[in-house]
Amino acid sequence: MRFLHTGDWHVGKQLRGRSRIAEQVAVLDEILDIAVREKVDYVLVAGDVFDSPTPPADAEHAVLSFFAGLIRHEIGAVVIGGNHDHPRRLSALRQLLDPLRIFIRPEPCAPDDGALIALEKGKEKAVIAALPWIPDRLLVDSAKMMLPEDRWYAEYAEVAGGFCSGFASCFEKNSINVLMSHMFIQGAETTASERAIHTSAPFAVSGAYLPASANYVALGHLHRPQLVPAPAPAYFCGSTLQLDFGEVEQVKRVVLIEARAGKPSHVESIPLMQGRRLRDVRGTLAELEGRALEFGDDYLRVTVETERAEAGISTQVRELLPNAIDIRVEARVVEETGVAEAMEKLASLQPADLFAEYYRQSQKSEIPQELLDLFRKLHGDTRHETRTSGA
């Protein structure tokens, strides 16, 4: 049987307030094309389908369109919930999509309650063990919360690991056996775009718990594609787009698995080409201007080198490079004495003078007397209130 492993779609996620839905739709289309081209039997979606528990309507539209595409091409899927997904939102789809061979498992459940999914293709059989993200509230009851925190987290990693190894007893000899999970595996490399608390050391499950009898372990949660140390081939497929600047230079991918019962799997990575790149650039304003075309439509984290820190330089960069998302100014000359003098001068100015100066700089004209009088009046009133309140 042929499987395509993907996950961490985070559909609906924005980049500093900019929508990325067009890219998310494009990359889902690309994944569907690959699944069709590679004659995949099942797509494995390893959690974090949506970025938020309440995704926007266009995010839901994108995800359901992808599933509709699979159904049209008679490709099945197994989808597990991630720590970003709302279990009840996904479970609303479960009974609707199960008969269409899109098996959704939003929350951990018992083997006889849906965690084991039996698939068939001619004479071939496969067992997919689905272990979605385990919310800590499911493992840590209130009595245990009285224990020191590190002890109940240690318990989390141990119990979650026990779930993984427990599935080995459900695997069958004449079957292809696959474990899917959304969890943090010890020793795996994180990036900045995962939810920090859920990739902290206490959540790290040892790869040794992953069953050696699995033909493949399809992992989700970490956004960097990677193989993890385990007794069976276990991969994080990674996110489908560069979600944040911690993922610059990462080539995103899906994993194609050709599995046979009792035989080692053939595993191959297929790079994803859709989505805009994130890029770090650096230079003087003039240099950046000269290179603007080269950056294409990449999202940029810009370090602008300048002689002295000047007001308005970020605005100039933004005008020059509309895709600049993060701007850092690096001044070559740090005028410490100048700073001290300026601070002294500032301290000697009255609030009304500061306001007039601010107006002059931002509006490029002198402040109307009327406005200045109003400022003095309001400021005076505030000072009066502050005094009477005894501060």
Ligand SMILES: [Mn+2]
């Ligand atoms: Mn994720």
